[in-house]
Amino acid sequence: MQQRIFIILILILAISGCSRSDRSATTFADYPPLPDDLTRAQVVRVVDGDTIIVRIDRREERVxxxxxxxxxxxxxxxxxxxxxxEAAANARALLDNKTVLLEDDPSQDSRDRFGRLLRYVWLEDGRMVNLEQIWQGYAYEYTYNVPYRYQAIFRAAEADARAAKRGLWSPETCNGQR
Known part of the structure; x- marks a missing residue:
C-alpha cells in the first residue's frame, strides 16, 4: 500500500513538472505554495518544537x-x-540562524494569551516549518478553538506520519503514542 502511495506521489510531481528537489525533502503531495508578501524575520532562538524567537525590524518577538x-x-x-x-532539535536544525517568512491567519488571533505572535513560519526555500514538524513526526496537528487555513493539510500530514511511523509515532520512540 505504501509503495502504491509513493508511486502516485511521484506521478503527481512528474505531471505537475515539479521535481522532489524543487519542493523540499518532504514528499507530501498537498504541500501549499509559498504565499507572497510575507513579513521577513531573523530567527534569534528556537525555544522548543513549536515556539521560536525572531527579530523583526530590531525588536524581538516570541512566535x-x-x-x-x-x-x-x-x-x-x-x-x-x-x-x-528531539522535536526541539529538529526545529533548531530547520531554523537556526535562518531568515524566515511569517504568515498570519485571519481566522486566528494575532497573539495568544501569552502574548506570542501566532504565525505560520516559512523557510525561504518554500518549506513551511509548521508542516515539516508534523510531517516529519516531531509534532502533531493542534486546533485551538477554531479551524485554521491549513488544518486539512496538517491533519493529512499527521495521518501520513502516523502511517509511516515517523518520529512520535514510531514504536521505538514513544511507543507509538504522543
Missing amino acids: RLIGINAPESVDPRRTVECFGK
Whole structure:
C-alpha cells in the first residue's frame, strides 16, 4: 500500500513538472505554495518544537507556530515529554540562524494569551516549518478553538506520519503514542 502511495506521489510531481528537489525533502503531495508578501524575520532562538524567537525590524518577538503542538521540552512546570528534545532539535536544525517568512491567519488571533505572535513560519526555500514538524513526526496537528487555513493539510500530514511511523509515532520512540 505504501509503495502504491509513493508511486502516485511521484506521478503527481512528474505531471505537475515539479521535481522532489524543487519542493523540499518532504514528499507530501498537498504541500501549499509559498504565499507572497510575507513579513521577513531573523530567527534569534528556537525555544522548543513549536515556539521560536525572531527579530523583526530590531525588536524581538516570541512566535508560536499555528496548528501544531510539539512535546514539551522546556516548560519548568512539566517534565520533559517523550520526543520533546528531539522535536526541539529538529526545529533548531530547520531554523537556526535562518531568515524566515511569517504568515498570519485571519481566522486566528494575532497573539495568544501569552502574548506570542501566532504565525505560520516559512523557510525561504518554500518549506513551511509548521508542516515539516508534523510531517516529519516531531509534532502533531493542534486546533485551538477554531479551524485554521491549513488544518486539512496538517491533519493529512499527521495521518501520513502516523502511517509511516515517523518520529512520535514510531514504536521505538514513544511507543507509538504522543
